[in-house]
Amino acid sequence: MKKVSLLSIGNELLSGQTINSNAAHLSVELLSAGIPVVSAHVIADEIGAIAQAFDLASSEADIVIATGGLGPTDDDVTRQGLAQFLGVELEMRDELLEEIESFFLNRNRKMPEKNTIQACIPAGAKDLASIGTAPGILAKSHGKMFFALPGVPSEMKRMFAESVLPELQPFTDGQAVVVKKLKCYGEGESTIAQKLGAMMQRGRNPLINCTVSSGVITLHIIATAEQETTARQMAQKDETTLRNTLGELIFGTGEQSLALVVGEALARKNETIAVAESCTGGLLAKMLTDPPGATRYFRSGWITYSNEAKVSELGVSKDLIAAYGAVSEQVAESMARGARKKARTDFAISITGIAGPTGGTEQKPVGLVYISVDSEIENQTMRYNFSHDRQAIRRRAAQTALNMLRLKLNI
Numbered sequence: 179m180k181k182v183s184l185l186s187i188g189n190e191l192l193s194g195q196t197i198n199s200n201a202a203h204l205s206v207e208l209l210s211a212g213i214p215v216v217s218a219h220v221i222a223d224e225i226g227a228i229a230q231a232f233d234l235a236s237s238e239a240d241i242v243i244a245t246g247g248l249g250p251t252d253d254d255v256t257r258q259g260l261a262q263f264l265g266v267e268l269e270m271r272d273e274l275l276e277e278i279e280s281f282f283l284n285r286n287r288k289m290p291e292k293n294t295i296q297a298c299i300p301a302g303a304k305d306l307a308s309i310g311t312a313p314g315i316l317a318k319s320h321g322k323m324f325f326a327l328p329g330v331p332s333e334m335k336r337m338f339a340e341s342v343l344p345e346l347q348p349f350t351d352g353q354a355v356v357v358k359k360l361k362c363y364g365e366g367e368s369t370i371a372q373k374l375g376a377m378m379q380r381g382r383n384p385l386i387n388c389t390v391s392s393g394v395i396t397l398h399i400i401a402t403a404e405q406e407t408t409a410r411q412m413a414q415k416d417e418t419t420l421r422n423t424l425g426e427l428i429f430g431t432g433e434q435s436l437a438l439v440v441g442e443a444l445a446r447k448n449e450t451i452a453v454a455e456s457c458t459g460g461l462l463a464k465m466l467t468d469p470p471g472a473t474r475y476f477r478s479g480w481i482t483y484s485n486e487a488k489v490s491e492l493g494v495s496k497d498l499i500a501a502y503g504a505v506s507e508q509v510a511e512s513m514a515r516g517a518r519k520k521a522r523t524d525f526a527i528s529i530t531g532i533a534g535p536t537g538g539t540e541q542k543p544v545g546l547v548y549i550s551v552d553s554e555i556e557n558q559t560m561r562y563n564f565s566h567d568r569q570a571i572r573r574r575a576a577q578t579a580l581n582m583l584r585l586k587l588n589i
Contacts, residue, residue, distance in 0.1 A: 180349040182208050183235035184218040185244035187228060187256050188329060191220050200245040200334050207338065209400070212355040213241070213346060223247060228259025232324060240322050241346065243338075246329030248312040250292040256326050257315065261300035264319055268298040271305060278311050306341040309333040314341060354406035356413045360420055361430040362395040363581045370395055373423055377416070384416050392573045394436070429584055436580040437465040443587045444475035444525075451583070452478045452521035454492055454513040456504070457531040457547065459483065462576040478521040482513065492516035505530050507548050511559045514552035525586075526552045527579045531562075533571045547575045551582050558582065 184204055190196040198220065205215045217238045221231045228247070235242040247256030261268050275297035282289040299305055299315050306314030306327075314337050315326040325342055327334045362370060367390050371378055378386050384401035397420060401412035421428055430439045444451055453462050463479035466472060480491050485504050488494040493516040494509055502508045510530050518526030531547030538544035543563070550559040562578060564571045 179353060180213050180241060180346075181216045181239040182213055182241045182243060183239035184215055185221055185228075185231050185235055185242060186218065187221045187223065187231075187244055187246035187259075189223050189253065191246070192222060199331055200329065203331070203335060204243060204245070204338065206357075207343075209355055210357060211343065211346065212350045212353040212402075214355075223253040223255055225255045225259045225262055228256055229262040232260060232263040236320075236322055236324070241325070241349075242322070243325045243327065243342070245327045245334050248296065248314070248326060248328045250290070250294075250296055250311070254295075257295075257299060260303075260315065260317065260324060260326055264300050264302075264317055264324075266301040269301045270294075270298050272297075274299075274305055274308075274313055277308065277313075281308075281311050306337055309336050316341075316345065354403055354409045356401045356406065356409040358399040358401075358413045358417055359432050360397045360399070360417065360424075360428050361434055361436075362397065362424060362427045363393060363429055363436060363577065363584075364427050365395075367395055370397075370424065370427070374420070377419070384412050386416065386420075392570070393577050426585060429581070429589065435465070435468075436577055436584060438469045439589060440580050440584050440587065441466060441469050441472060441475055443584070443589045445471070447587070449524040450475050450477050450521075452476075452480075452517045452523045452526045454480045454482060454517035454526065454528040456481075456483055456488070456513075456529060457533040458529045458572045458576050461572055462527060462529060462579055465576055465580065477523050478517070480517060488513060492520070503542065505532055505542055505546060505548060507550075507559050507561060510548035510550040511552070511557055514550035514559075515557065518552045524553060525583060527583060528552070529575050529579055531564075531571070531575060533568045533575075535568060545571050547571070547578075549575065549579045549582060551579070551586060553586070558586070 184201050186198050186201050191198050201218050208215055219231055221227050232242060244256055247254045278293055278296055279289045293311055296312055300317055303315050303317040306316055310333050312328040317324045327337050367388060384399050387398040389396045399413045399416050401409040403409040429436060455462055460481050466476050482488040482491050485499050489496055492513050494512045498508055498512055510528050513528035514526045528550045532538050532544050534544035545564045547562045547564060564574045
């Protein structure tokens with residue numbers, strides 16, 4: 179089985195100024211093609227460091243794919259680092275220079291002199307068709323393959339699909355990998371792992387991996403077989419077992435979000451939703467309206483951050499707030515009921531809480547949140563205590579509100 183090592187090149191990645199999304203994309207695409215990634219490294223914009231990184235990666239894998247550092251500026255030195263590793267010089271390719279000049283001419287601009295370096299690649303290497311002004315590079319040495327792709331995500335993705343995958347096709351024969359994702363919400367990672375037991379053992383085929391983000395747990399089912407049909411059957415069998423084991427904890431598949439699943443269910447049922455938010459400041463409304471076509475189900479939203487707004491906009495009683503406080507089961511219920519009646523929707527969700535970092539008391543600590551889901555049939559109001567920082571508390575509150583509505587919709 180061929181293996182891949184990834185090199186992500188750029189000081190901006192090391193400093194945290196840019197998120198390394200290229201490595202994540204390549205890992206997913208390569209796994210789907212049946213060629214696993216066994217290592218990934220982030221490298222500074224230095225020729226010597228890049229050359230050493232190619233050497234290390236080549237000791238770990240049969241295929242090395244580098245992204246970044248193919249631009250025209252002085253800190254774009256991936257081509258020089260690759261050349262140093264290969265023990266060759268850079269050479270000018272006249273046909274590449276003409277293509278880069280044409281790129282600028284087609285935009286009524288003269289090519290800056292600095293872009294000339296982009297027409298230079300290591301001697302003996304093959305250029306890969308550019309998407310912008312940066313050609314990719316393919317070099318072969320000691321039975322191994324080395325790719326250098328641009329760091330701009332849109333250019334990198336297209337070049338990988340059009341130029342790299344065809345080169346890797348011979349290595350995907352005789353092995354098929356099928357990946358399925360199940361999205362869960364409502365229990366912690368350890369609880370789900372306990373429910374699954376031996377299914378999460380390492381070395382198992384299919385392999386089941388688990389990732390967590392804002393309370394959403396994604397189970398990755400990775401099935402490997404000689405034939406794709408067999409791998410799909412293996413993955414499907416495990417999916418059925420997971421669904422039977424986890425039940426309503428599973429809300430979706432692939433890249434589906436809670437908001438998307440809830441929105442699609444409301445649209446199918448021809449039902450509508452309104453929201454009334456305090457501590458989440460409109461985050462719930464944003465999530466519900468992120469999916470295209472949200473007008474099919476979303477009607478109105480209120481951000482009633484102050485007590486006065488809760489009273490004037492939603493009809494919450496001043497006496498209720500005085501008696502129980504703005505962060506209370508009673509006020510949350512009144513907010514949801516007021517929003518539903520005012521918007522004339524089938525459902526309404528309210529959120530009121532203390533997101534912090536200040537404002538908490540011994541009786542009502544930071545992280546205390548009340549969420550209410552109101553309908554013509556019933557009202558359900560729940561108390562939660564979320565942890566971590568302000569952003570995490572707000573996001574967990576909005577996600578949990580969506581999950582409460584999901585369960586009422588029986589999805």
